[in-house]
Amino acid sequence: MSVLVVLEQHGGKWNRMAFEAAAAGKMIAESLGVPLQAVVLGSAIDGLANDAARYEFRKVFATDNPLLARYTPDGYTAALEQLIRAHQPRLIVFPHSYQVRDYAPKLSTRFRKAFISDVVGVKTENDQAVFVRQLFQGKLSADVRANGNPQFASVQAGAFRAMEPGDGQAQIERFAVKLDSAQIRSQPEEPFREAQRSVDLTAADVIVSVGRGIKEKDNLPVVEALAGVLGAELAASRPICDNGWLPMERQVGSSGQTVSPRIYFAIGISGAIQHLVGMKGSKTVVAINKDENAPIFETADYGAVGDLFEIVPALVEEIKKSKA
């Protein structure tokens, strides 16, 4: 009855969230008093398994199969199903990555169990894990308890500090899976990036970023004026780009650019996790939002609660004055 962490890798490199999930798994395993194990899936993964063995796992399962060379939901689900049935962990912990979103609900459904996705915290009560997840993109929290085993949970990016490698010498156990190419229905092609972006926000010193609070495309001059007086790059949350109000290449977040300017102004942006992961490396964050409970205020250094259509023009005037 272990806690099993699925260590995600792409092309022989760890997903940086893999060891955040490991840290969450370790915390739970310790409070439940059960061993912590990990699994690596792929093809020709000896190097990765050896690397994983340096961390504080009791055991690392190496599931090596040519049909796992490229990720497919069918291949990963079948392989992990076999491992879970054979070794019966009580909890399987994943990073809440795009890949995990793609197969973990399928895997948990195979066991007719709920998948507790995007967890930001864990408590243990009466020898049971209680998972904390966010609702309404971070506006509310919920405590969720699973009943029966196995349990399945994924961990939000940044919610746990990644486990560091130690001088641990975890035992590596090869776990052979039976896979048949006919089982694998999807044919993934090589991953690719779009053509070079003409806007590089990653080098920007000051960024003025606008969200759905701007309401209409015609209101963009309000924030453009601020960007102008600051000599800042204009950026946006996803819905602004989805609507075509600003080009996609100005999007900040998990599916846009990751930026770390000296100042980041988040204007009319609520602060969903997919936006936060793209900008929380900024040195100073200023949030302007009319909702005092907007999650962005948790990430901001300075927050102005109020109507952006009043505050931003006033800010432009103040900055002009201070420069005069």
Add this chain to the structure above:
Amino acid sequence: MKIIVSVKQVPVRDSLLRINGEGTWLDESDLSYEMNEPDAYALEEALQLKEKLGGEVVVICAGPQRVSQTIREALAKGADRAIHVQAEDLGPRDALTTAALLAAVLKAELPDMILTGLQSDDLGYGQTGVILAELLGYAHATIVMEVEPQGNTIRVKRELEDGWFQNVILPLPAVLTVQSGIKKLRYATLMGIKKAKTKEVKTVSASDLVPDTAPSALMERIYLPAHAKHTQILSGDPKDVARQLVEKLRFEARVL
């Protein structure tokens, strides 16, 4: 091409969210609702596929009486017919429980494709499409940005992390979870709204369905997140806030 679109009705964005007396779910009494935005994009993609290839778009939505408004909206935009899975208590349920109800209805429909948004704006599970695929035995792909039908297969462009993408070929039938922004959303026309009134809405009661699963997770308590609050909140009239902010940025953070 027969396409099912699974849509959810969620509280209107920026609603004032109040927790019920027991702390177990929202106080729904004065909430307004709308179609979950990613599902609106799934509907748009389905309608455009139908316009290109012909066929039928069927909308399915689970929830209490109020969801009929969202169903009407989907029909007004161009869906051909709808299925309303009537259930009162789905609000805080786990994704498997709700998806199992949908699957119990959909297994008789034999669609070529099922489209749904990649996640809901309320619970944010991001699982319904993938669970449907597993329960119905279909192939699937998530976070889809483009759909290209190719006879008995489809080629889809999936969004990966950090600006990467990947094309994947899937056999039909398949389930796709659609990313926001896949196409430009249409508005319902007056004509569409009129026509919607004559379209078929089949009602199925959840209590008549026998899903092959039992709830395995319980949302015990919901609450406002604890504030870590290292944030300095500035308040006052806008001019005053702007003045304070510039001062802080110049002399405290020294970034201006």
